[in-house]
Amino acid sequence: MLIKQSLAYSGRIWEETKGMMRKYFWLASALALVSCQEAQQPNQPPQTPTPPEAVASGADEAEAPAGGARQVKEETDTFVFEYSYPQAAGDNPVLAKWLDNQLEKRRDELALNAARDKETARDNGFPFNKYFSTTEWQVVADLPGWLSLSAEISTYTGGAHSNYGFDSMVWDEERNIPVEPIAFFTSPDALDAVLGKELCEQLNKERGKRRGEPVPEGSTEMFDACVAISEPNLLLGSAGGHKFDRIGVKIAPYIAGPWVEGSYEFTFAMTPAMLETVRPEYREIFAVGK
Known part of the structure; x- marks a missing residue:
């Protein structure tokens, strides 16, 4: 799940390198x-x-x-x-x-x-x-x-x-x-379908602040790509104190940006669409956030 570098690759070599680099942190750590x-x-x-x-x-x-x-x-x-x-x-x-x-x-x-x-x-x-x-x-x-x-x-x-x-x-x-937090949902893809766009928007907004310029639209650079829900760590939180009504996302260095940018962290209130992706057996412990 981790590193990528700000060099443009093409074809198969680019795809293989991206996968390897996104996993760097866990492979590099003993x-x-x-x-x-x-x-x-x-x-x-x-x-x-x-x-x-x-x-x-x-x-x-x-x-x-x-x-x-x-x-x-x-x-x-x-x-x-x-x-x-x-x-x-x-x-x-x-x-x-x-x-x-x-x-x-x-x-x-x-x-x-x-x-x-x-x-x-x-x-x-x-x-x-x-x-x-x-x-x-x-x-x-x-x-x-x-x-x-x-x-x-x-x-x-x-x-x-x-x-x-x-x-x-x-x-x-x-x-x-x-x-695992993701195991409360029907699948990473299902949650990504309802949360991924907002996560990408928030991520690019924060990237722009840290880089001093917006992420170029249509960029193919690895550090400009959106991050799938399966890549960062998910946290289940609660503002009300009775049910899970918040989803936290923690993105370690090298997943969304170079080391110097540090980690990215976001919190999203649970929406009705997100609630629909919760597994039926866990539905009663989740609630729409405010």
Whole structure:
């Protein structure tokens, strides 16, 4: 889902390059975000791996007691790791365990990659800068039976600068499983058909502000293209506090613009047309926004 560059390509090469570049962030990062598969198949939760000795030795960890918010920070000679989630998530023991499993996976993968690459750098006479990974989960909406969460994730695994992106999910408190926000809708294409045009208009308006000039009409440049609903992270929010009546869209760098433009974020009130794209089994927890 990420990068593209402001060079014009043609034919098959252009199409292949666009697909590769839009996925750059996730492929470039050694730490993948929580996968859609995990959230859509919550009956197969990730197993907590045994932390490697490299993590346990020299690590500086501070965390809140179980049953509430958690904040972890560890630093060794090869990496810095931070991970946190709010009290609303920690108060649900099953959700807390799910998030803790994600914590362990990311921490262990970071430790493994950092140790390996430091050794490789030393063997080849290159300098090594500490790797880092930070994940911060926040509450988007806390409704009866449902907890909508979003995360900001930053990683550095070498290169000119760090990468950052977003993650999101909704916790079904009755079944105690995570659900991807897009899974509440009949399909990404169905939601895109009713929201895509407005998203494109808002995106181009903001692009114009940041670039100091409007997006040229009919441009074929990759960073001028509209963004399909399937590409950014979706968030389910609530202004009324009783049902989901807002859709948030977070677009990480390299999806809609170059790194220097940063991320793009938009919020849309739920419309009757959007409501029609919600799956029947979830329709009662959604409402038209005001």
